[in-house]
Structure formats: C-alpha cells, structure tokens
Amino acid sequence: MCIKEGLRLHSPVAAISRETTQDFDLGDRIAPEGTMVIMNIWMYHHMEKIWGPDHMEFKPERFSKENIDKMDHFQYVPFSAGPRNCIGQNFATNEEKIVLSKLLRNFTFRLDPDHKS
Template sequence: MNPSGSHPLTFFDFFDFIWKLTPVGRQFKKDCDFVHSVAEEIIDKRKETLDKTADETDRKYLDGTGRGLTKLEIRNEVDTFLFEGHDTTASAISWVLYSLAENTECQRKCQAEIDDVLEGRESDDLEWSDLAKLEYLTMCIKEGMRLHSPVPVVSRDTENVFDLGDRVAPKGTKIQLNIFALNHMENLWGPDHMEFKPERFSKENIDNIKHFQYVPFSAGPRNCIGQNFAMNEEKVVLTKLLRNFTFRLDPNHKVKRVMSAVMRTKDGMYMFVEKREFLNK
C-alpha cells in the first residue's frame, strides 16, 4: 500500500520522479513540507532564545570539530524526537502493561510504589524529582523492553573494513543486530529468559549485565538520541495508568508477537481495565 493507504503501489511508483507526479506523491510531499515546517519553527525559536541568552564564549552547542550542526542535521534530530519515537514508545508501554497484567504481583508492587510517591498530593501529576523515585517501575520497564524488544532489529552500514574475527566485512556492508535474539540468549540471561523478572535490573543485579548485553536503544555513536526522553515518557504514562487502573489479560485471547520495524501483535492485545475504587474518583 502507498503511504495514504488508498491504493496498491504499481511498478512505476518505485521510480521517485514518476511517483512524485502522482496524486499520492504530491500529497506526500505536501505532508512532509508541513512536518518539516513544524520542526523548523521549533528550531528557529530555540535558536532565537540561544542568540539572546548564550555567551559568545559558550561552545557547548558545537560538535567535536568546533562547528555546529547544519539546520538540516538539526531538523533530522528534531524529527526523531517529534515523530519517530511515538511508535516505539507506544509499543514499549503496551508490552510493559501486558507483562504487568500477566504478572499481577509485579503490577501491585508498581502501584504501591506510585501510591507512595504521590501520597498526600492533590494531583496525580508527577514532578521531575519523582521520576528517580520510581525504581521498581523502572525495573519493570527495562525488563519489559528486554522481554518484548519494542525495536527488535537495528541496522548499520560499515564505513570501514570491519573485522568480525572469523571473517571480514568489507566497507559498505549492511549489518543487522537482532536485539530480540540478543535479549533471549540463554548464556546471557539464563534458562528463564522468556520469563518476566524485573529483579534482573535491580541495584544488586545490574552490575552483572555485561556491556552491550542490553541495548534496547542500540548503542555507540548512532544510538537513540531520544532514549532518556522515551524512558521518562514511559514512566509518566505508566504512572498515570497504574495509579488509576488495574489491568487484567483476556484469558480467551492469545497475544502473538509480530516482528517488524516495531514489535507488534498479530491480532491485538486485549485487556480488562478496572478503576481503582479506593482512590474515590
């Protein structure tokens, strides 16, 4: 299907210069122009603020070569924050809720921790300082991303000859890292790797996780620029949901994973949602 979902792609649609002349191609360009205008407006406002407040000797906005990013490079990063993260974060939140609904004791521990943090508040809104207090919820989020891998595969192109030990990858080789497989290697995670165990990420056990063993946001210079934002977003959304509701799985519906750019389900994820009456809301 084409981006608008209106009709199947034809052979000629695979040639950009032809596709751009079609109605859907023109609409796609119009949509992209709008999206880019939103990002550029954000960039211009931020630049205006920096120009008014930054000291001329302040070089923290320059890269390692002493120059700043071009407007296109900045826009690409802004696009990542605004658009590319919503699908992966939604997947992560859904799968964490699935595991919490499946493991009721873990869900109760999360709710108890949230209730403790918000005790005596007139509002359920989190403050910035609250995020670090949600230690058990953070463990559950990390374990949910390990177990279900919201981004199951990442790709990289080698810029130089890459020595893999028993073979050599030439420059320009496309290499894929199967994060889902990495997260379920028995020699790394044990025979219970298919079980939801948040304690893997407790303070006592976190040092046992080897470097590059757990890379839900990829790793290295091309890792996810929005990973801290995504983690905080997941904490805020899950806190709001678990503070107000309890989740149970539908026993008559089997959830099946579907590997794609983002981990999905074959036939949806059905849950029963019950309001936590003790809150008197």
C-alpha cells in the same frame, strides 16, 4: 526494573544496521569494509547464552543494582547504543513511567486465575 525488563522482552527498536568502516572479524569469516551489518535486538535480548535459560521469562530482578553492575555495557540495548543511539530514549522512558503511573493510580489490576500460560 519492570520497565527495563519489559523493554528487554519487547524492544521498541527491532533491529539496527551499521556499515563497517574497516574489515570486521566475525569469528569464522571477515566482513570487509563497507559491509552492511544488521543486529536483531529482539534476538540479542533473548539469547540464552547472555540472559540464561529463563530468557523468555519476565524477571525484573535482572535489573537490580547488583545485577546491573555485572552486566556488559552493550548487553541491554533497547534503543541501540553508543554515539548513534536513539535521541528519543529519555523521552520514551519518561513517557512510559508517566503512563504506567497514571494507570496504576486509576485502575486495579489482578491476575486472571483462569489464564493458562
């Protein structure tokens, strides 16, 4: 849950782009076929409408079993999604787990009482 929340707050992929293969309805206008659409993942992962008023806070419980079951499939996309998502996603996630495990086994971490947030 902590790793997923960290990736939500600081996505390894900043943005993705796709070319539309047909006319695409954007609500108030139409993007014609062949339009390059860029999705800013950082902004998407910080939208108050999707993540709530505390979207800038680190809250790993967002990814608890009961909360994940309520999420839209494309709500959390740190490595993109669908057939063109990052092929290194599993490697990167496993690498993160190993580094975090080694750090936690070899060091003691404490909050700085003088740190102003």
